[in-house]
Amino acid sequence: MLDKTIYKQIFKASFNAPIDVEFWDGEQVSYGEGEPIAKIILHELIPIKDIMAHASLTFGEAYMAGTIEIQGNLQQLVTAVYQSKDSFLNNAQFKKFLPKRSHSEKTSKTDVQSHYDIGNDFYEMWLDPTLTYSCAYFASDSDSLEDAQWNKVHHILNKLNARPGETLLDIGCGWGTLIFTAAKEYGLKATGVTLSQQQYDYVNQKIADEGLTDQVTVFLKDYREIQQTYDHVTSVGMFEHVGKENLGEYFAQVSDRLVPNGTALIHGITGQHExxxxxxxxxxxxxxGGYIPNIAENLTHIMHTALQVDDLEPLRRHYQKTLEIWTQNFHDVSEVVIARYGERFYRMWDLYLQACAASFEAGNIDVVQYLLTKGPSGAELPMTRAYIYHADVAHGVK
Structure with missing residues (x-):
C-alpha cells in the first residue's frame, strides 16, 4: 500500500529518538535504536494528501479524535519530532503557512474571548492560586508553581524601578495579579486592560472586595483605545495575540502610553530563529489569530518608536517547567475536565500543553522579557542590574 510506504518514510525521518508504531492493520514497526520513548498507534489510515497539505492540523485533529493514540511520554515524542530537521513539522513540504489575518478591534475581541472566556472555573482547576497564565520564574529548584508566579510578578515590577505614587498600565492584565501586587506592595496606581469579559468581571469584583477602587482600575477595552499616559507599562503574554501585521502598532502604543523616560517591561513568547x-x-x-514573532521582528518594531532597549532576558527553561507543571495539574483533574467538557476537549488541551512544553524544550521558541525606556536607554535606571536582584531578594525572590 502506497500510503503505508510513505508513512514509514515519514516516521523514519521524523524522530531523533527510538519509537514504536502500530499501523491500522496491526503491523508494528520500531524506529531507532534502544528503548522506545513512546508508541504511536494509528487506528485508521489518515490520507497522505491531508498530511502533505496540513501536517500540524491533520495530526492534531487525529489526536483529538482518538484516531491517533500515544502510549508513553507525549512531550518527549513531540520534542523528538521538533529536534529532527527532516520531520513533518520542520520539513518545508509539510508546512502550511497561514495567510495574513486582519486583527481589527472586533476580531481581536472575538479571538481573545474564545480562549480566555472558556470559564474562570476551568483555569482555576489547573493554574496556581494566583491565576497567572504565563511563564513563571523559578529562582530555586524548590519553588512551587505559586512561588514561581509570585517571583515573576515581583521580577517584572522590580525591573521597572517604580516608586510609590507612580502610575502603571498593564496591557492584557489577565486576572489581575500583577496590578494588585503593584498597588498593594509597590504603592502604584495601577490600571489593567483586557478584552476578556470573565477576566474583567473577576478583577472588578476583587477591586471592590479589597477596597482598592482608588488605586486599581480595569478597562474592558482594546489596548488601542487607551489614551492616557503612564509612568510604566507592562504587558505579559500579550503580543502573541496581536497578529504579525499589528506588531508595529502594538509597540507604538506601548511607546505612546509612556511618559518621557518612562519604563516598560514586555514579556512574551519569542522565536530566536527565522x-x-x-x-x-x-x-x-x-x-x-495568534502569531509568535522572532526577536529581530520585535526589535525592528521597537527601533521605529521612541523606545530603546535596556535589557533582554530569555526564560525558555522557565516556561518549559511551567508547562510541565500545568500538564501535571491538568492530568490531576482529567476526570472533571472530561465530565464537564468531553474527551475531545481534554485531548485537545493535553496536546496543547505538552506540545508547547516540547517546543520550548527543543528550543523552537523562547520567552523573553524586554526592558524598554522611552528616551535614552537607562536614563532613569540605575547603572547596573544589581537593583533588580536586590529588590528581588527584598520581595522574597531567592
Whole structure:
C-alpha cells in the first residue's frame, strides 16, 4: 500500500529518538535504536494528501479524535519530532503557512474571548492560586508553581524601578495579579486592560472586595483605545495575540502610553530563529489569530518608536517547567475536565500543553522579557542590574 510506504518514510525521518508504531492493520514497526520513548498507534489510515497539505492540523485533529493514540511520554515524542530537521513539522513540504489575518478591534475581541472566556472555573482547576497564565520564574529548584508566579510578578515590577505614587498600565492584565501586587506592595496606581469579559468581571469584583477602587482600575477595552499616559507599562503574554501585521502598532502604543523616560517591561513568547510564527492546529483550536514573532521582528518594531532597549532576558527553561507543571495539574483533574467538557476537549488541551512544553524544550521558541525606556536607554535606571536582584531578594525572590 502506497500510503503505508510513505508513512514509514515519514516516521523514519521524523524522530531523533527510538519509537514504536502500530499501523491500522496491526503491523508494528520500531524506529531507532534502544528503548522506545513512546508508541504511536494509528487506528485508521489518515490520507497522505491531508498530511502533505496540513501536517500540524491533520495530526492534531487525529489526536483529538482518538484516531491517533500515544502510549508513553507525549512531550518527549513531540520534542523528538521538533529536534529532527527532516520531520513533518520542520520539513518545508509539510508546512502550511497561514495567510495574513486582519486583527481589527472586533476580531481581536472575538479571538481573545474564545480562549480566555472558556470559564474562570476551568483555569482555576489547573493554574496556581494566583491565576497567572504565563511563564513563571523559578529562582530555586524548590519553588512551587505559586512561588514561581509570585517571583515573576515581583521580577517584572522590580525591573521597572517604580516608586510609590507612580502610575502603571498593564496591557492584557489577565486576572489581575500583577496590578494588585503593584498597588498593594509597590504603592502604584495601577490600571489593567483586557478584552476578556470573565477576566474583567473577576478583577472588578476583587477591586471592590479589597477596597482598592482608588488605586486599581480595569478597562474592558482594546489596548488601542487607551489614551492616557503612564509612568510604566507592562504587558505579559500579550503580543502573541496581536497578529504579525499589528506588531508595529502594538509597540507604538506601548511607546505612546509612556511618559518621557518612562519604563516598560514586555514579556512574551519569542522565536530566536527565522520561520513561520504560526502553528495551524494551535491557530485553529487554541489561539485564533495568534502569531509568535522572532526577536529581530520585535526589535525592528521597537527601533521605529521612541523606545530603546535596556535589557533582554530569555526564560525558555522557565516556561518549559511551567508547562510541565500545568500538564501535571491538568492530568490531576482529567476526570472533571472530561465530565464537564468531553474527551475531545481534554485531548485537545493535553496536546496543547505538552506540545508547547516540547517546543520550548527543543528550543523552537523562547520567552523573553524586554526592558524598554522611552528616551535614552537607562536614563532613569540605575547603572547596573544589581537593583533588580536586590529588590528581588527584598520581595522574597531567592
Amino acid at each position: 520561520g513561520a510564527g504560526v502553528d495551524e492546529w494551535i491557530n485553529q483550536y487554541i489561539f485564533p
